[in-house]
Amino acid sequence: GAVVSQHPSWVICKSGTSVKIECRSLDFQATTMFWYRQFPKQSLMLMATSNEGSKATYEQGVEKDKFLINHASLTLSTLTVTSAHPEDSSFYICSARDVRQETQYFGPGTRLLVL
Amino acid sequence: QQQVKQSPQSLIVQKGGISIINCAYENTAFDYFPWYQQFPGKGPALLIAIRPDVSEKKEGRFTISFNKSAKQFSLHIMDSQPGDSATYFCAATPTGNQFYFGTGTSLTVIP
Numbered sequence: 001g002a003v004v005s006q007h008p009s010w011v012i013c014k015s016g017t018s019v020k021i022e023c024r025s026l027d028f029q030a031t032t033m034f035w036y037r038q039f040p041k042q043s044l045m046l047m048a049t050s051n052e053g054s055k056a057t058y059e060q061g062v063e064k065d066k067f068l069i070n071h072a073s074l075t076l077s078t079l080t081v082t083s084a085h086p087e088d089s090s091f092y093i094c095s096a097r098d099v100r101q102e103t104q105y106f107g108p109g110t111r112l113l114v115l
Numbered sequence: 116q117q118q119v120k121q122s123p124q125s126l127i128v129q130k131g132g133i134s135i136i137n138c139a140y141e142n143t144a145f146d147y148f149p150w151y152q153q154f155p156g157k158g159p160a161l162l163i164a165i166r167p168d169v170s171e172k173k174e175g176r177f178t179i180s181f182n183k184s185a186k187q188f189s190l191h192i193m194d195s196q197p198g199d200s201a202t203y204f205c206a207a208t209p210t211g212n213q214f215y216f217g218t219g220t221s222l223t224v225i226p
Contacts, residue, residue: 006158034213043204043218044159093158103149104206104214106158 121217
């Protein structure tokens with residue numbers, strides 16, 4: 001199956017700092033990537049849809065100025081959590097859609113802990 | 116509004132038994148229905164998927180049953196094993212658009 005990587009896999013940062021998470025599709029081109037947030041024992045909450053070369057589309061209630069998304073190429077999207085606070089601590093997962101197969105492949109996730 | 120309703124929330128099955136997870140949807144524009152398996156601390160992994168032009172798809176011990184008229188689909192795990200213990204998510208999407216996920220089912224297979 002298609003492979004999606006995320007980096008870093010976990011990060012601990014101080015409150016007020018910014019954290020960048022990378023999402024890469026390794027063996028396919030992804031015109032669309034998605035960013036999700038997942039709380040313990042809960043489902044995936046879609047934060048934003050990222051299309052290559054255009055601005056991301058954010059879901060209702062997601063602060064676009066806090067969660068900056070850049071999709072600079074067909075294989076890379078980044079999520080930057082700006083001025084992180086403890087309430088931003090969560091498991092962030094990206095996915096990439098393989099246009100040839102019309103399915104989403106998920107990355108392994110990034111665990112963020114803001115102290 | 117939950118676009119895809121999934122049940123049960125949790126499921127305990129004996130080793131060798133059949134695990135059944137159900138999902139229902141309303142949007143008739145949905146035409147792709149994948150199931151994902153997620154282990155703790157990992158991202159979801161695509162397990163099996165179906166399109167509405169078939170009523171059943173089988174891959175190894177995993178089978179999707181699809182009822183278009185009832186707008187329901189289910190995942191059957193035959194000969195369930197302890198290694199199948201994970202959270203399972205169903206999803207649905209109209210082609211080319213975002214995926215709508217169920218709320219997840221935590222499966223525990225006891226030896």
